[in-house]
Amino acid sequence: MDITPATAASPPPLAGGPAPAEQKATTRPGDRIFLALSRGSGILLLVIMAAIAVFLTVRATNALSHNEGNFFTTFEWSANSTPPVFGIAVLAFGTVVSSLIAMLIAVPVAIGIALFISHYAPRRLSTPLSYVIDLLAAVPSIVYGLWGALFLVPHLGGLYGWLNDYFGWTGIFEYHDGAARSLFTIGILLAIMILPIVTSVSREVFLQAPKMHEEAALALGATRWEVIRMSVLPFGRSGVISASMLGLGRALGETMAVATVLSPSFEIGTSLLDPGGGTFAQNIASSFKESGEIGKDALIASGLVLFVLTLLVNGAARLIIARRKEYTA
Amino acid sequence: MAKRIDVSGLNAYYGSHKAIDDISMTVEPRSVTAFIGPSGCGKSTFLRTLNRMHEVTPGGRVEGKVMLDDENLYGPGVDPVSVRRTVGMVFQRPNPFPTMSIYDNVAAGVRLNGDRVRKAELDGIVEKSLKGANLWNEVKDRLNKPGAGLSGGQQQRLCIARAIAVEPQVLLMDEPCSALDPISTLAIEDLIGELKEHFTIVIVTHNMQQAARVSDRTAFFNLAGVGQPGKLVEIDDTERIFSNPSVQATEDYISGRFG
Ligand SMILES: Nc1ncnc2c1ncn2[C@@H]1O[C@H](COP(=O)(O)OP(=O)(O)O)[C@@H](O)[C@H]1O
Ligand SMILES: [Mg+2]
Numbered sequence: 074m075d076i077t078p079a080t081a082a083s084p085p086p087l088a089g090g091p092a093p094a095e096q097k098a099t100t101r102p103g104d105r106i107f108l109a110l111s112r113g114s115g116i117l118l119l120v121i122m123a124a125i126a127v128f129l130t131v132r133a134t135n136a137l138s139h140n141e142g143n144f145f146t147t148f149e150w151s152a153n154s155t156p157p158v159f160g161i162a163v164l165a166f167g168t169v170v171s172s173l174i175a176m177l178i179a180v181p182v183a184i185g186i187a188l189f190i191s192h193y194a195p196r197r198l199s200t201p202l203s204y205v206i207d208l209l210a211a212v213p214s215i216v217y218g219l220w221g222a223l224f225l226v227p228h229l230g231g232l233y234g235w236l237n238d239y240f241g242w243t244g245i246f247e248y249h250d251g252a253a254r255s256l257f258t259i260g261i262l263l264a265i266m267i268l269p270i271v272t273s274v275s276r277e278v279f280l281q282a283p284k285m286h287e288e289a290a291l292a293l294g295a296t297r298w299e300v301i302r303m304s305v306l307p308f309g310r311s312g313v314i315s316a317s318m319l320g321l322g323r324a325l326g327e328t329m330a331v332a333t334v335l336s337p338s339f340e341i342g343t344s345l346l347d348p349g350g351g352t353f354a355q356n357i358a359s360s361f362k363e364s365g366e367i368g369k370d371a372l373i374a375s376g377l378v379l380f381v382l383t384l385l386v387n388g389a390a391r392l393i394i395a396r397r398k399e400y401t402a
Numbered sequence: 403m404a405k406r407i408d409v410s411g412l413n414a415y416y417g418s419h420k421a422i423d424d425i426s427m428t429v430e431p432r433s434v435t436a437f438i439g440p441s442g443c444g445k446s447t448f449l450r451t452l453n454r455m456h457e458v459t460p461g462g463r464v465e466g467k468v469m470l471d472d473e474n475l476y477g478p479g480v481d482p483v484s485v486r487r488t489v490g491m492v493f494q495r496p497n498p499f500p501t502m503s504i505y506d507n508v509a510a511g512v513r514l515n516g517d518r519v520r521k522a523e524l525d526g527i528v529e530k531s532l533k534g535a536n537l538w539n540e541v542k543d544r545l546n547k548p549g550a551g552l553s554g555g556q557q558q559r560l561c562i563a564r565a566i567a568v569e570p571q572v573l574l575m576d577e578p579c580s581a582l583d584p585i586s587t588l589a590i591e592d593l594i595g596e597l598k599e600h601f602t603i604v605i606v607t608h609n610m611q612q613a614a615r616v617s618d619r620t621a622f623f624n625l626a627g628v629g630q631p632g633k634l635v636e637i638d639d640t641e642r643i644f645s646n647p648s649v650q651a652t653e654d655y656i657s658g659r660f661g
Contacts, residue, residue, distance in 0.1 A: 285497040289561070291458060293511035293568060294487030303510060307501035 136370030152371035167350040172324040174260025187275035210269035218333030221262040229253040247344040254336040257345040267320035278312030318390040328354040353379040404431040405571040412466035423631035436613035439623030444632030453489035454482040490570035496557035498549035505545040511568040535563035555586020575605040
């Protein structure tokens with residue numbers, strides 16, 4: 074390989090890297106201290122993680138051993154009654170569905186905005202726009218929650234009616250009046266919340282698309298959109314997937330905004346527009362204070378499930394990215 | 403295929419900086435014209451005005467006329483996208499699309515042209531273009547492998563195949579060998595000799611022997627000083643430029659007394 078990227082990808086060994094045996098004698102004190110520090114903090118981190126994992130697993134197991142219901146299929150959360158009966162079915166459904174809705178709305182919009190900023194807008198528009206997006210990403214989630222409860226919920230009636238008129242026959246979008254405190258509203262709110270971070274990361278990735286490939290496409294007679302399709306999107310693909318996963322991670326774990334807007338219930342309706350349902354994080358936040366010993370342990374068990382869910386999602390994303398590795402190496 | 407290029411009174415700017423000044427020249431069809439000159443004298447800039455790539459650079463602006471046979475590339479209502487389909491370009495660094503296979507790289511430009519091309523027809527175009535770029539024998543068994551897996555010289559020939567697949571009239575090359583080893587360079591030079599039977603070729607090179615080997619005509623560019631615009635000093639038959647140029651500055655540059 075005699076092209077520059079290949080050589081740039083393998084920099085010469087750094088001075089501080091592993092040295093041959095005969096040079097070991099001359100290791101400097103600074104290097105030794107740094108090595109000890111970094112090794113020490115690495116080990117400390119692992120120990121803390123292990124301790125947390127053990128604590129959570131022990132408490133979760135305790136709750137599960139007292140559970141009279143089926144942890145996975147029960148539509149009920151009475152962890153404080155005797156005997157305790159609780160199951161995560163409703164929470165898992167609500168978490169997954171609301172996050173999916175959020176992704177379906179947010180990702181395409183985010184890609185669009187990111188491309189607009191990186192490849193269409195004139196600089197005098199793209200700079201302030203990026204700034205505003207980054208600012209939005211920093212707004213605390215409780216603010217979104219309050220906005221959702223006070224503004225979004227009362228204003229969604231029109232959209233709900235429209236969905237009912239045209240898609241009500243599917244059952245999923247059936248709407249029978251009442252406050253719009255449903256999983257669908259949560260999905261919209263979550264979409265708005267993750268939009269800035271997905272946009273921001275995607276924009277950074279698109280901006281890094283190599284000029285040489287954009288010029289290659291241009292020189293073949295590609296229009297601006299074709300340049301994006303041929304060189305920017307393929308380059309940005311894995312970055313956009315990562316950005317989406319970052320957003321999905323937030324959506325899955327979002328607590329305050331969901332707890333503020335949703336009117337929780339432990340049933341799964343056929344329509345996404347019916348109020349009710351719940352998510353893992355929202356349920357923990359809403360019931361933690363009034364919970365006794367077993368109740369808290371049950372919530373910890375549900376939190377562990379959320380953790381596993383997030384891990385699975387990340388693993389899947391990594392698989393998708395790795396599948397095209399051959400082409401991006 | 404292959405058309406005459408006739409440039410007159412061409413100026414190009416980067417914002418307020420004038421990069422080339424008042425260039426006029428004619429490039430005959432089915433010939434190879436080499437651009438030589440010290441770096442910064444505007445060879446690349448001028449080359450990029452010939453397929454309207456200059457204006458893609460922020461602040462890039464062009465004045466003057468570039469006639470391709472009897473069509474002014476800068477005439478009102480001319481679509482730069484269609485100009486670039488007629489005037490192909492090969493860059494200094496080989497730049498195959500990294501996410502595409504060898505086949506898809508060659509087919510990329512053809513697929514752009516909008517109307518659906520049938521698979522059999524596309525196969526034919528890909529094979530013909532790869533043969534035209536002297537690459538077919540090396541890659542025919544791995545057309546579905548990524549183009550980025552080829553050596554630098556093969557990648558550059560892949561880029562040439564990609565450029566000629568859309569059957570342009572003119573092929574512009576900006577120092578196509580400067581990132582390649584001597585053997586790959588020779589392969590590209592041989593290829594240029596074959597391509598000129600079908601295309602009008604303009605090549606920028608910093609390698610004087612290369613200009614002497616591959617080109618029929620040579621244009622020498624120079625600039626009066628840093629920050630000054632580049633100018634065309636003279637254009638003549640390559641043989642004459644290298645044996646008996648009519649301007650002293652050309653002789654100084656070629657004999658190495660300069661730049
Ligand atoms: N993207 C750019 N923005 C601003 N100035 C540029 C740019 N590219 C080239 N120039 C300037 O234009 C002049 C000609 O450059 P170039 O055409 O690349 O010369 P050459 O190819 O002969 O080395 C130089 O002064 C260079 O600094
Ligand atoms: Mg140059």
